[in-house]
Amino acid sequence: ARRTGVMISMETGKASPYALFNLEERGLMFIPSGVPVYQGMIIGENAKPSDLEVNPLKAKQLTNFRASGKDESVTLTTPVDMTLEKALAYIADDELVEVTPKAVRLRKRYLDPHERKRQSRKAAAE
Numbered sequence: 001a002r003r004t005g006v007m008i009s010m011e012t013g014k015a016s017p018y019a020l021f022n023l024e025e026r027g028l029m030f031i032p033s034g035v036p037v038y039q040g041m042i043i044g045e046n047a048k049p050s051d052l053e054v055n056p057l058k059a060k061q062l063t064n065f066r067a068s069g070k071d072e073s074v075t076l077t078t079p080v081d082m083t084l085e086k087a088l089a090y091i092a093d094d095e096l097v098e099v100t101p102k103a104v105r106l107r108k109r110y111l112d113p114h115e116r117k118r119q120s121r122k123a124a125a126e
Contacts, residue, residue, distance in 0.1 A: 005051040007044035008108060009037040019058040021074040029079040040111025053113060
């Protein structure tokens with residue numbers, strides 16, 4: 001069992017470079033920018049032991065005037081490449097590996113955050 005939590009997408013859409021750049025300081029990313037994500041999908045590893053709901057779609061706030069080249073482009077670190085073997089070894093009991101011809105994704109068993117809380121309470125009670 002791993003000692004770190006995961007970053008879980010709270011939105012469905014395309015991951016923005018700006019949002020991922022800001023999330024990088026919280027841990028390792030599993031996805032590059034521009035990738036479609038959905039609610040409940042695991043997009044990275046949290047440096048802390050708890051799971052973290054994050055918004056990977058957040059765009060940069062645009063101002064009325066153009067800044068002088070400041071913050072125009074962000075440089076992202078290369079995301080962790082999840083192979084099927086790595087993914088299977090990585091997941092916790094409440095997580096699943098989703099395999100398609102083009103991708104190996106990690107997700108929570110319960111995509112809805114409220115359902116996740118309910119199930120974790122139920123598991124703790126048993």
